[in-house]
Amino acid sequence: MNLLTYDFMQRALIAAALIGVIAPLIGIFLVQRRLALLGDGMGHVALTGVGLAFLVGSAPVPTALVVAALGALVLEVIRSRSRTAGDLALALVFYGGIAGGVMLTALASGKASSALNQYLFGSLSTVAVEDIAWLVGASIVVVIILVIFGREMFAMTLDPDVAHVQGIRTTRLGVLLTVLAAVTVVIGMRTVGLLLVSAIMIVPVAAAQQIAGSFRGTAIGAVVVGLACSVAGLVTSFQLDVPPGPSIVLLSLAAFVVAALIAIPLRRRRHRHPHAEKPVQEHDHA
């Protein structure tokens, strides 16, 4: 493929493959915890990091990593320390994030404003050589943490009370998951963009769970869908000369529609399963 002859495309493909694998692995826990919109919020917060990087002239990826991770911690503190409902706490942090990002970017030079677009919707050409090291490093950290704590996270998202009685520190694990979501958002920031990165965390999971019969099956399916859509979306963007974020997300949504269509006959068969769904019967022994 001739597009691999371009250095920037090689880097963009590496970045896309990383987010395609990592995002659904975190997303599945967010969906299970009914926090599907958390990634969106973390994207808004990361925008403040990008704005800050523009203003002080630091590297955007590590700055956004730090700011998003701090935002994740603030969110968890608001959630646990106050009576603010979960979604309200999310909303507060999100608005602060996006307002802060746009404000800081505007305060920086005029050139930064046009660069902001690339962070919002992704870009083929902006994955810098030094970014790759950060993205690979962050991805490895996320995977190691998942290997160590993934099963505990599964138990926690299945039922936090039962997990507590197994000695699992559910509060700390919840904070860890939010921070991982923040890191994942930054990994996807360059290719998918901050406004759409949450989609690649959630949509492949939504597609896989139409067909899968287990958590493991959903995870594997979501990674396959995520990886395929990220890489194919990137190639499509190259050919059509459009930002990669929308291509990747539209392909994921198409995968969801296909999965949902495949699931219709599957579901019907499940209902015909000889042992399935036995209604509660009022036994009358009289």
Add this chain to the structure above:
Amino acid sequence: MDATTPAICCDDVSVDFDASCVLSNISVDIYPGDFTAILGVNGSGKTTLMRAMLGLIPLTGGAVRIYGTDLPRFRDWSRLAYVPQRLHSAGAVPVSVHEVVGASLISPRRRLPRRGDRLAVTNALDLVGLSNRRKDRFDSLSGGQQRRVMIAAALAKDADIYILDEPTAGVDAESQERITETFRHLQQAGRTVLLVTHELGAFSALASRIVVLGSRTGVGSHVLYDGPPPVPEHLTERHWHHSEEVIARGKEPGLLDPGNTA
């Protein structure tokens, strides 16, 4: 640990919600091997007491000790198994029956899967008669079957104390029989069982002790009765009949007529 150390000790436990007292000065000791049912009408704080015992809600006063250790310092969670009424996340991401049971084996001391986990899961599912549904989606099971799977999860843990929230509420007859049978085995094996229920029903033959929670004043439940079944008559009449709803419930088998399911 000597034989007289209670498995669970509630020492003068009080719990407030939003400045109103839900439980006031509850003292209950559960001894190893006890089969205890905590009874009470809706709103009598029985689920609150259970959650307080598990450290799921903060106490306003008093202390809970498990095997003599204060709850905040208790770490030996493998000795305790808890079965909720339903799983918090049911229906979000698909999970298989095997995964639901296997999740109970996960803990900070057992982060990675171990050899023998699979066998423990299969054996536990065998005990509730659902090993043939191992690979099915949890949400494709009926309510009663789901409850049996959650009980299997507790069994797989091979704990000493089993704490259950309304284990037979809304469960079909077949599952109810299976569940009662499972508890008979647990009782015979000398395990400690504590269940919260609004009707003793099928468990009346198993329960060695009942604790009735309620309130004479309407605020702050306390222990109205603590002893062997059945529920004393003065409670079933005076205190259970003070509202229309309770009169209606009084006609159901269970509380008023333990063990005699007409």
